[in-house]
Amino acid sequence: MKNFETDVLIVGAGPVGLFCVFELGQLGIKSCLIDTLPQIGGQCTALYPEKPIYDIPAFPEISAENLIERLSKQIKPFEPKIILNKKVQKLTKENDIFLIESSGNEKIQAKCVIIAAGCGAFGPNKPPIPNINDFEGKSVFYSVHDKTKFKDKIIAIAGGGDSAVDWAIELNEYAKKIYFIHRRPKLRAAPNNVKILEELSRKGKIEMVIPFQLESLEGKNGFLDTIFVRNLENKEMKIKADFLIPFYGLSSDLGPIKEWELDVFKNTLQIEQSTCQTSQKGIFAIGDICHYQGKLKLILTGFSEAAIAAHSCYELIFPDKVLHFEYSTSKGINKI
Numbered sequence: 442m443k444n445f446e447t448d449v450l451i452v453g454a455g456p457v458g459l460f461c462v463f464e465l466g467q468l469g470i471k472s473c474l475i476d477t478l479p480q481i482g483g484q485c486t487a488l489y490p491e492k493p494i495y496d497i498p499a500f501p502e503i504s505a506e507n508l509i510e511r512l513s514k515q516i517k518p519f520e521p522k523i524i525l526n527k528k529v530q531k532l533t534k535e536n537d538i539f540l541i542e543s544s545g546n547e548k549i550q551a552k553c554v555i556i557a558a559g560c561g562a563f564g565p566n567k568p569p570i571p572n573i574n575d576f577e578g579k580s581v582f583y584s585v586h587d588k589t590k591f592k593d594k595i596i597a598i599a600g601g602g603d604s605a606v607d608w609a610i611e612l613n614e615y616a617k618k619i620y621f622i623h624r625r626p627k628l629r630a631a632p633n634n635v636k637i638l639e640e641l642s643r644k645g646k647i648e649m650v651i652p653f654q655l656e657s658l659e660g661k662n663g664f665l666d667t668i669f670v671r672n673l674e675n676k677e678m679k680i681k682a683d684f685l686i687p688f689y690g691l692s693s694d695l696g697p698i699k700e701w702e703l704d705v706f707k708n709t710l711q712i713e714q715s716t717c718q719t720s721q722k723g724i725f726a727i728g729d730i731c732h733y734q735g736k737l738k739l740i741l742t743g744f745s746e747a748a749i750a751a752h753s754c755y756e757l758i759f760p761d762k763v764l765h766f767e768y769s770t771s772k773g774i775n776k777i
């Protein structure tokens with residue numbers, strides 16, 4: 442069992458959790474990040490690393506992956522401890538100190554906890570195909586990390602939402618052929634992108650397999666050969682493909698955080714907007730996981746909440762000190 446102490450434990454190493462390390466560090470507060478995923482970056486890294494984001498202030502366009510790289514560089518001076526592949530489980534409090542136990546048997550003592558857990562510990566919804574696990578990581582992927590992998594390959598994309606439509610359009614430039622499989626004629630994606638997809642289909646660059654549902658997979662050693670799909674009239678179709686990328690959305694769960702006796706609103710945590718504190722003193726929530734009236738689930742909103750939470754923590758971490766608000770331009774990068 443590994444035990445250690447920090448000023449603030451940040452649950453979730455998505456963009457908002459990462460930026461919070463910076464905001465805390467600037468106030469002289471040490472922090473530790475913990476995440477269930479094997480890498481930092483939350484949704485940006487897990488779901489859309491190569492997609493361009495257009496609404497990060499001062500970056501007219503930046504890929505999600507690049508944003509995370511820059512955040513990682515920005516927090517480097519504060520040398521946060523980062524624990525990956527571990528989920529937070531139990532939380533107890535004794536003498537104003539929180540004790541958090543992780544799925545890896547770490548016991549972390551912290552004066553405050555900032556929950557930046559996005560939509561909770563999440564994973565992709567998988568198509569109900571019994572042997573799909575055999576192909577995962579080799580020829581079945583639930584997100585795209587490296588577009589070049591698909592160069593001149595035959596890809597089947599399944600799903601009818603934004604991710605499926607966006608990636609079909611984007612990968613169309615790389616792939617030899619794309620099959621777009623969806624069980625209903627109507628797609629639930631941005632109308633403009635649906636138009637682009639339909640145009641590509643008319644040009645024969647993408648073949649629409651609609652309304653069909655994934656049924657089974659055949660291949661060897663994790664490499665796909667044939668995808669079997671079926672429609673409501675029981676008509677079967679065989680698709681020869683190198684890769685299958687199902688985009689069936691994410692399922693997320695607050696998991697053990699639900700047991701922490703915090704006010705919950707529809708799988709999010711209710712906070713006081715002016716402090717980002719939850720219903721429990723010393724526990725804050727920022728980013729997609731927090732809720733208040735008018736909350737926008739955007740990265741830039743999360744960054745602002747990170748600054749608010751860090752400033753709110755200060756008096757709990759340093760009860761004898763008075764916080765003098767300072768701009769980074771006058772303070773420079775703080776040394777912890």
Ligand code: FAD
Pocket residue numbers: 452453454455456457458475476477478482483484485488489493494495496527528529557558559560561562563604695696697698727728729730738739740741743
């Ligand atoms: P997340 O990024 O969700 O990170 C939370 C982290 O917490 C995850 O890594 C998770 O594994 C971890 N975690 C959860 N529970 C636990 C636990 N119990 N223990 C340990 N770790 C845990 N936003 C924009 O502003 N602009 C855009 O253009 C934009 N485009 C998007 C496109 C797509 C396809 C998607 C899916 C989202 C997009 N978003 C966009 C939304 C944006 O990604 C989120 O608002 C942002 O990621 C929220 O950051 P976060 O740090 O709060 O949470």
